[in-house]
Amino acid sequence: MAAVFLKTVTLQTIKTEQNCLRRCLGEHMVQKVALAQLPLVASAPTLSERIHAKAFSTVGDTQDERKKRKKNETDFSNIGRKISERIIHLFDEKGNDLGNLHRADVIRLMDERDLRLVQRKPSTGPPEYQLMTGTQIHEERLRLREREKARPKTGPALTKELTFSSNIGQHDLDTKSKQIQQWIEKNYKVQVTIKKAKNVEEPENKMEELFNQILQTMPGIATFSSRPQPVKGGKAVTCVFRHLSKKEETAYRETQEIREGNPMSKEKGKDRESDILHQ
Template sequence: MAALFLKRLILQTVKTETNCFGRCFGKHIVQKTAPAPLSIIASAPRLSFLTHAKFYSTVEDSQDERKKKQKTETAFSNTGRKISERIIRVIDEHGNDLGSMHRANVIKLLDARDLRLVKRSSSSEPPEYQLMTGLQIHEERLRLREREKAKPKTGPTQIKELTFSSNIGQHDLDTKSKQIQKWIEKKYRVQITIKKGKYVEEPENKMEELFNQILQTMPGMATFSTRPQAIKGGKATMCVLRHLSKKEEDEYRETQGTQKGDVLTKENGNENDRNSVVLQP
């Protein structure tokens, strides 16, 4: 009887522990695996596609480095003691070829003569450098700057347009002529269109005279790029003015100088004739 009671007590204890363990472990599993409650306000999606990302490109990077290197090499400046090559060819400040030298010897020469070193050519083998004074570098920079300014600009020529009637007043014509002159000074081409005045009898050459009158306000500066020609069935006349080229400006100055010389010669001749008449007994 006691053994039976003990057996039942053991079974009851095991059953109670099993149930307790199951409840506790099961609750833990439910808490871990249960989905989170949905929020009433949904969070806005992240706009990741708006983030700027630079793609890595070996070709692009190498081209940029090459451009920077070329720009650095072509710049006319003092290299100082930073000589990247071990052996270089050296030209002295007087233009004499000193031959190939080690960079250590070149630095010693710089210190001894108090000179600067400028790279002349990086494509030759070995690279060519020149010893120069500070004044020589300054003069060379000025010369290169003037040469750069003298190069013709490759950009497209801008065209300004101006339209007015043939019965324009003299004051308005003078104002428009000044505006045209400002454009010409800036090397613009100016397209001028003159319309025939309505209900006004005009001579046939009236518009051509207006073009010539405008051109005469800019002597030695402008000329016709396109001569006056009738457009719109003869209801208007159009021309294009442009700035004189360098050669045309020189020819104009020579012509003006020749004309002045002829006038002076003629005046001197007349003066001599008058004097000769006075001196006769």
């Protein structure tokens, strides 16, 4: 009886161990198969991955390069032998019209005459080009640069500020007057504030006379944009100087011509000049 019981327990133990071994081997095989199949399944890119990829895309770079190239084509510079159009309208270095030529013929002329090619009117059809020497290109660039500097600046005039005391010495006043004139000539407005000197007896119109003295150093250049007026409870006086307009400059020159050419009109010219400078 005991032998039968012992045999039964042994068989049950062997069966249990086999079941455990089979279960463990099954789980291992499932994991192995799943891992083997993972590379075959591509996950959809996330939003952050798409944004990251877009940041390194060459599409935007290509567009920027195209815009930059288009801008450079309109600049006044030697384009070398890279002529994008097949047929162009060409002028020689003396301005003579050579008509429409194939780019191969243009390159041949450049080599024969040792000249550079400059694009002049890219919007025409065919676009206009001109053969030029290096010296001509340099001179043309200087001319365009000077014309750009001479072009009037748009927008409101900026304002400079200057403050000093009413007991200023003549030398210092002359220095400040020159500084004001330099700003005016650069089309700045200049706000000048003169503070009343402390513990000093001065005429009531002392500060206004100083403003007029400054203005008289800039005849035909400046005028009052705003008349002198007291500020800070009468402890200071301020005004703004500005450059004369074109119309005012013309009127001033006419007044000067009247004064120099006709002694009988001297008084009339003086009144007109006073009106221009103090309006």
